[in-house]
Amino acid sequence: MIWLTWRQMRTQTIWTTGLLAAAAAYLLWLAWAIRDYYDLNVTNCTSECTADNARRLMSQQFELTLMLAGMLVIAVPAFIGAFWGAPLISRELETGTHRLAWTQTITRTHWLAVKLTIVGGASILASGALALLLTWATEPYDAAVDNRFTAFTFAARNLAPFGYAALAFSIGITVGLLTRRTLVAMAATMIAFLLFQILMANALRPHFAEPVTATYEFAEVHTAGSADTVGIGPDGAAVQGFLLPGAWVLTDTAPVVDTTGTQITMEQFETCEANGVTDMDECFTGLGATFTVQYQPADRYWTFQWIEAGIALALSGILLAIAFWKLPRGVN
Amino acid sequence: MTTPVLTAHALTKRYGSHNALTEATIDIPAGRITGLVGPNGAGKSTLLALAAGLIRPTSGHIEVLGRRPAADKHQLARVGFVAQDTPVYAGLTVADHLTLGEKLNPGWDPDIARHRIEQTGLDPKKKAGRLSGGQKAQLALTLAAAKRPELLIFDEPVAALDPLARRAFLQSLMEFVADLDVSVILSSHLIGDVERVCDHLVILAESRVQVAGDIDDLTANHYRVVGPRGTLDTLPAGIDTIAADHTDRQTTLIVHNTTGQPLDLPGAEPIGLEDMVLTYLHRAEGLGAPILQETRS
Numbered sequence: 001m002i003w004l005t006w007r008q009m010r011t012q013t014i015w016t017t018g019l020l021a022a023a024a025a026y027l028l029w030l031a032w033a034i035r036d037y038y039d040l041n042v043t044n045c046t047s048e049c050t051a052d053n054a055r056r057l058m059s060q061q062f063e064l065t066l067m068l069a070g071m072l073v074i075a076v077p078a079f080i081g082a083f084w085g086a087p088l089i090s091r092e093l094e095t096g097t098h099r100l101a102w103t104q105t106i107t108r109t110h111w112l113a114v115k116l117t118i119v120g121g122a123s124i125l126a127s128g129a130l131a132l133l134l135t136w137a138t139e140p141y142d143a144a145v146d147n148r149f150t151a152f153t154f155a156a157r158n159l160a161p162f163g164y165a166a167l168a169f170s171i172g173i174t175v176g177l178l179t180r181r182t183l184v185a186m187a188a189t190m191i192a193f194l195l196f197q198i199l200m201a202n203a204l205r206p207h208f209a210e211p212v213t214a215t216y217e218f219a220e221v222h223t224a225g226s227a228d229t230v231g232i233g234p235d236g237a238a239v240q241g242f243l244l245p246g247a248w249v250l251t252d253t254a255p256v257v258d259t260t261g262t263q264i265t266m267e268q269f270e271t272c273e274a275n276g277v278t279d280m281d282e283c284f285t286g287l288g289a290t291f292t293v294q295y296q297p298a299d300r301y302w303t304f305q306w307i308e309a310g311i312a313l314a315l316s317g318i319l320l321a322i323a324f325w326k327l328p329r330g331v332n
Numbered sequence: 333m334t335t336p337v338l339t340a341h342a343l344t345k346r347y348g349s350h351n352a353l354t355e356a357t358i359d360i361p362a363g364r365i366t367g368l369v370g371p372n373g374a375g376k377s378t379l380l381a382l383a384a385g386l387i388r389p390t391s392g393h394i395e396v397l398g399r400r401p402a403a404d405k406h407q408l409a410r411v412g413f414v415a416q417d418t419p420v421y422a423g424l425t426v427a428d429h430l431t432l433g434e435k436l437n438p439g440w441d442p443d444i445a446r447h448r449i450e451q452t453g454l455d456p457k458k459k460a461g462r463l464s465g466g467q468k469a470q471l472a473l474t475l476a477a478a479k480r481p482e483l484l485i486f487d488e489p490v491a492a493l494d495p496l497a498r499r500a501f502l503q504s505l506m507e508f509v510a511d512l513d514v515s516v517i518l519s520s521h522l523i524g525d526v527e528r529v530c531d532h533l534v535i536l537a538e539s540r541v542q543v544a545g546d547i548d549d550l551t552a553n554h555y556r557v558v559g560p561r562g563t564l565d566t567l568p569a570g571i572d573t574i575a576a577d578h579t580d581r582q583t584t585l586i587v588h589n590t591t592g593q594p595l596d597l598p599g600a601e602p603i604g605l606e607d608m609v610l611t612y613l614h615r616a617e618g619l620g621a622p623i624l625q626e627t628r629s
Contacts, residue, residue, distance in 0.1 A: 003435050007428060008421070095422070099415035100472070103384050104436035105408045105479065328402075330387035 001114040020126055024133055031137030037061055038140040058144040070152035073134050077165040078193040080123040085172025086185035088115055093180045108327045124165040131161035148301055149248030151201040159305045163312030168193045170319040177323050206250050208307045211294040218289035236263035239291045246298030259288040335398040337362050337483045337515040338383055343392035345378050352378040354539040367526030368519035369609055370536035376519040377416055380487045384413040397482055409439055412476035416487040418469045422461025426454050429471055437479045445478035466497025477508050486518035502529055523606045535609055537616030553589040554608045555600040575611050586611045
């Protein structure tokens with residue numbers, strides 16, 4: 001059975017290995033580029049060598065590249081699930097060869113178990129290895145930028161990709177078994193995996209643990225963390241895109257409130273200006289301004305990685321249980 | 333080999349609201365070459381897929397060689413199955429298929445496999461996807477045969493083959509059966525093939541079993557009876573009317589004598605296998621005897 005599995009997968013394995021090797025080579029080059037840049041601008045820094053500057057420099061240089069690399073690493077499980085998982089049973093059903101395979105001296109459960117272990121195992125190892133390579137490649141970047149909860153960073157590093165690979169592969173197998181159509185199963189695998197990613201990043205992952213709520217003095221906006229914009233408009237004063245080092249800030253826009261707890265208005269700022277205080281920061285501080293954000297602290301990163309991988313593995317287990325339940329009961 | 337190769341009781345397979353097989357009750361004794369005959373869509377493939385354990389019945393009961401089909405490895409080893417259109421892996425060579433058979437079947441007989449491949453002139457290096465229909469069928473038969481099963485099931489093995497390939501395939505099949513002491517169930521809608529190869533018959537039509545038995549017994553006990561109109565209205569007990577045709581002056585009946593005694597009816601003459609089968613198929617479709625008479629040459 002191991003021989004048959006290998007014989008049937010040989011061609012795919014060769015070209016997949018080629019593609020993965022190309023991706024790995026790119027990541028190695030990226031690792032070199034990141035280290036080179038980091039050495040030049042951070043390690044051997046001569047002036048204004050603050051952590052903030054290091055973060056800014058690394059971000060500017062690599063943020064987009066690494067987002068794309070992250071996408072690539074997340075897409076690998078989706079493609080492997082679609083091209084290896086989905087056809088595993090459905091292709092046999094489409095060509096009718098299941099009637100040959102399943103009437104040899106081997107039970108269908110055994111047949112699936114071997115296929116799953118070898119092909120599924122290879123999928124998980126391939127996806128996982130690529131993710132670990134990216135994790136290693138970006139070590140200096142992640143250390144400097146310290147924003148590992150970002151969607152394309154979190155999902156492309158460490159443990160989570162192992163779970164994704166298992167999930168995408170299981171979706172492919174089970175949908176293939178249920179729909180009996182390879183193309184449908186391939187498309188469904190891609191779509192289901194994409195939906196899973198969107199759902200996890202936006203709806204579930206922020207609530208893996210009760211977020212911490214913290215209120216900051218307005219003056220701390222650039223010392224406790226950093227913010228994209230701080231401003232005031234017709235809707236009142238707000239801090240947008242507040243970041244805490246290493247943590248995952250869930251609040252996009254935090255209203256800036258005065259001592260009474262109401263959001264500071266344009267009128268209050270105009271009053272400041274009328275009183276000769278034209279600097280916004282000074283005006284807000286004078287009003288005793290604070291803002292409140294919710295965030296997941298940095299030390300929850302590994303818990304979240306385990307939960308993320310755990311959810312993917314559990315879903316994968318459910319899907320495979322369906323396949324193992326369904327297969328011996330006949331699919332014609 | 334005293335265990336029947338196949339017993340089914342009230343075996344039913346339903347797909348949605350469509351009955352593929354209805355209440356089939358069959359007993360196929362060991363050591364026979366059984367022909368399963370019926371028109372397309374009669375439920376032949378369903379019955380054979382149930383026997384191979386590829387699908388499970390909606391209700392009823394089926395046993396193959398005394399056990400539930402595909403119950404475990406041991407049971408799988410005892411049954412060889414060649415599916416309709418004889419599926420093979422298009423991307424694997426003939427030699428790969430033999431390796432597949434060897435790796436997946438502990439009882440694999442390499443001598444039979446090698447001998448059959450030589451005999452049929454299959455090129456071991458050729459991809460199975462490039463084989464002709466007849467060659468594919470021979471490869472599938474080789475795989476099923478070298479597994480050394482106790483029962484071989486063929487689902488319409490020759491339906492897609494040209495007459496020459498069909499003859500060659502049936503020839504191989506018969507040689508193999510003679511060599512190996514194996515029971516066979518094969519389905520076909522070609523009565524001529526069944527008559528040539530089989531000694532036991534099951535007629536399936538409209539998802540039901542119409543009649544089953546040894547071909548010699550069946551042909552010996554089916555008669556055409558012609559008599560003046562009115563004289564054949566009552567028949568002795570145990571004489572079943574399969575089809576009746578009345579003209580103004582005379583009545584023609586096709587009857588099945590189930591008494592076990594010689595039929596004592598004036599004007600009765602035995603009918604051949606093909607006429608008998610057609611009579612059952614027409615009856616299943618709700619048609620009478622006239623069409624049968626038209627088909628007689």
